[in-house]
Amino acid sequence: MSKRAVIAGAGLTGLSAAFHLKKAGIEPVTFERNKYPGGLCASLAKNGFIFDFAGHYFHFKNSYAKDLAFGLLGGKLNEIKRKAAVRVGEEQIDYPFQNNFAQLKDKSLVSECEQGLKERKPRENYGSFKEWILGEYGKGIAEHFMLPYNEKLWQHDLDAMLYLGTTSYTPSAKTAQKKDGYNASFFYPSEGGAGEAAKALAALAGEIRYGNRICSVNVSTRSVTVEDNIVFEYGRLISTLPLPELIEMIPAAPVAVKKAAASLRYSSVFALNLGIKRTGISDKHWIYFPDKSLPFYRVGFYSNVAKHLAPEGTTSLYAETAYPGGAVIDREALTARIKAGLIKAGILKQDDIILAELPMNIPCAYVVYDLEYKTHTGLIFDYLCSQGIVSTGRYGGWAYSAMEDALLDGKNAAEDVLDA
Ligand SMILES: Cc1cc2nc3c(=O)[nH]c(=O)nc-3n(C[C@H](O)[C@H](O)[C@H](O)COP(=O)(O)OP(=O)(O)OC[C@H]3O[C@@H](n4cnc5c(N)ncnc54)[C@H](O)[C@@H]3O)c2cc1C
CATH class of the missing domain: 1.10.3110 (protoporphyrinogen ix oxidase, domain 3)
Structure with missing residues (x-):
């Protein structure tokens, strides 16, 4: 039996790659460290609220991606005029x-x-x-x-x-x-959170091994090692893991490639999700905050995007705060600063009752296009290509891209594998 195509990561990109391979008659296996699909495009429930990883709204420029998303969600995507x-x-x-x-x-x-x-x-x-x-x-x-x-x-x-x-x-x-x-208008599911698309795709993506973190990649034996030392040989590998992490997992990678990967810059985001026992806080979908005396750069209101995301009589929101990529943060202190900032900005009141609190830390959130970006990524992708590894998606492809791109990146990666 020929070795299977392995996909690292069941975010939208990995799921789309698996879905397109399966559609072409190939049975891939996807390894995902989380116990659920979707990566950053997952939605998590707490105390009756549905939270995303901060604002996750669909924008479509490509008709294939739009049709795919609409098809996956059975047409249940509302177009919403941005406020x-x-x-x-x-x-x-x-x-x-x-x-x-x-x-x-x-x-x-x-x-x-x-x-x-x-x-x-x-x-x-x-x-x-x-x-x-x-x-x-x-x-x-x-x-x-x-x-x-x-x-x-x-x-x-x-x-x-x-x-x-x-x-x-x-x-x-x-x-x-x-x-x-x-983004003058955007699309959002009329049932559930942004993660509904990933859930639907996961159901069509073949075998997904959840709770399976890939720890290393051996390019000579063409195998990945998953937690608990389980070794799995691959025919082709599609990786959607952050590029620096993937290179760190390949002991055989040349020093120059390792150095380039270690030089890649990014910012991290700490998103504080809150469910508040009060309505009428704002009529906006989101508000930008350039003011440097406030920790967050954006606050968004899930319950203004879709009422079903929060119980009756409540408001749900997120505050997105960025910090230098990979820095160690004191989550409790940052949470306290964010809440104080929300009070200063007139969004929270001192006596507000918080019904749900769900912080989501995104260690690799925004890829920084620093001045060495092209040299470093060029070196890394040439090496990965020489080893037959397709590294793609927002973090595998090391790009500022969106959910629509993730669907297309996954499709393109599947086509690369099929063409090889
Ligand atoms: C704050 C923020 C807001 C955003 N807002 C929007 C928006 O409004 N609209 C939009 O279109 N896009 C938005 N995006 C972008 C969107 O999140 C991404 O484009 C998309 O989710 C990327 O999908 P992906 O599969 O490439 O990556 P990911 O979602 O990161 O998926 C990678 C997967 O790999 C898994 N993984 C990682 N390491 C391992 C390992 N060692 N072993 C196994 N599995 C592993 C992860 O758990 C994850 O499931 C936003 C991004 C951020 C950070």
Whole structure:
């Protein structure tokens, strides 16, 4: 019997790869360290609330991915018109900031933004993400929103980041004048949480071994070792694990490849999910917070996206806080800072009753496009390719991508395996 295709990770990418292989008549086996499918696109229930890993909304640019998602969910995806805001000091204006800064009552900020737009010098190419922000938006919008917000999110010097990759999800000054950016509306399941898509895909993805963490990969025997020293030989390996972790698991990887993998930069996110015994806190789906005196960069309201995510008479929300990739955090202290920040921002009240609290730590959340990004990833992917390993998905492909891309990455990986 020929060796089976092995998939590392049952997030949306791994599940999509397994689903497409199975559809083509191949029986893959997927190893997943969690006891449930979906990775970051899973939903977890607590005390009657359904929580996602912070905001997880579908956006579709590709008709195949859209049809696949609709098919998986039996059409049960609602299109929702975005209601988002930006908090600037004490004021709240509509998102996107660059289209709505005139709503600010502080007219000195408005004229700084207008002046910046007049003086900006857009060009074809920029040396860094910071240059791109200044060139596309001008100084005022940059200083009052784009720079502080992105510094909070990426936890990296924006002048030491490429502008490629981060921009397709950020409306440029030009496009923003015409429309409301890439996420003016979004799709969300009309039953359950964002994880419904992953659950449906898992049911069609063949054998998935849950609670099976892959610990090492032997490229000469073409085998993976799973916890408890179980060795499993593979015909082809599709990995969706974070790239630095995958390389660390391959003892035979050349030193230069290991060094490149250890140099990859990312930010981590701590998402605090709360269920509150109160309604009417906000009518927004989410609010951006560029203010650096508050720990979180975004707060979102699950129960405003879909009522069924929270019991009657309650509100459910998440606060997303980024920290430098891989840093050790004191979760209790950070939780206390986030709650204090939510009170300062007028979202929580001192005497609010918290019915559910579910922190979700995402150690590898945002891939940083630092200035060595292309050199390092090029070296790593050349090596993996030479070993017949397909590394893909948001973290396997080391990219700023979304759930739609995950569905397509999985499909492409399956096709690579079938073509080989
Ligand atoms: C804060 C945040 C908000 C986001 N919001 C959105 C949004 O609104 N819309 C959108 O489209 N996208 C959003 N995304 C992106 C989206 O989460 C990803 O594109 C998608 O979930 C990536 O799927 P994946 O399968 O590639 O990775 P993952 O979901 O990370 O899946 C990888 C899987 O591998 C498993 N694994 C890891 N190590 C091992 C191991 N050693 N052995 C076995 N299994 C292992 C993990 O448990 C996981 O299940 C967001 C991401 C973040 C971080």
